[in-house]
Amino acid sequence: MICYRFAAYATPLRTVPAGQPARYSRGDEDEPTQYLALHPLGPLAELMRNADLRTPGQVRSVQTRTWALNVPLDDLPEIEFETADQFGIDAEELVADDRGACQDLAAQLRQQVPGIVVPSAALPGTRNVVLFGPRVAAPYLTEPVSALDIPASITAEHGRPLLALLDVVRFFGDPHPALEAWQQGASFKFIEPEWALTREQAN
Secondary structure (H helix, E strand, O other): OEEEEEOOOOOOOOOOOOOOOEOOEOOOOOOOEEEEEOOOOHHHHHHHHHHOOOOHHHHHOOOEEEEEEEOOOOOOOEOOHHHHHHHOOOOHHHOOOOOHHHHHHHHHHOOOOOEEEEEOOOOOOOEEEEEEOOOEEEEOOOOOOOOOEEEEEEEEEEEOOOHHHHHOOOOOOOOOHHHHHHHOOOOOOOOOOOOOOHHHHOO
């Protein structure tokens, strides 16, 4: 499955842990945690949410490197709002601003599964992939020689989000429309933000 990531360094994947906490890692683990998105806009939505980029000027200042990765998902359990309780977590906690419950869940699953597929907190209606343990980026058109190898390629350098992404990113403190729809027994479908470049070209 094609996944997407932003990473402004030489490789999109880690072999050593990062020191800072994230949704499914406390920052003190012995192994890295890899965060990918299943929607192409997911990584930049995560960047905007985590950096609190809420204005056109802030979005226009972004310059990052984006990647596509071909990741096998067959062995990854999918945790959805309706199945969250089977994994010992509340549906609300999967996308809560407080990431403690997700970090606790990851600590339990880390030695059991290679990763998980979860709802995106930043781009409601889409999903993210979380991989536990080290991975190594390989050239995109090569066959992986081990389970650690992930075919990957850069898709943009000095890239930035479309301004229209401001209309769909869920920032800290905002409700999560997909969660609210599920709580009401309704379905939620992600709608692509406006593709027209009118806002991009405005001064």
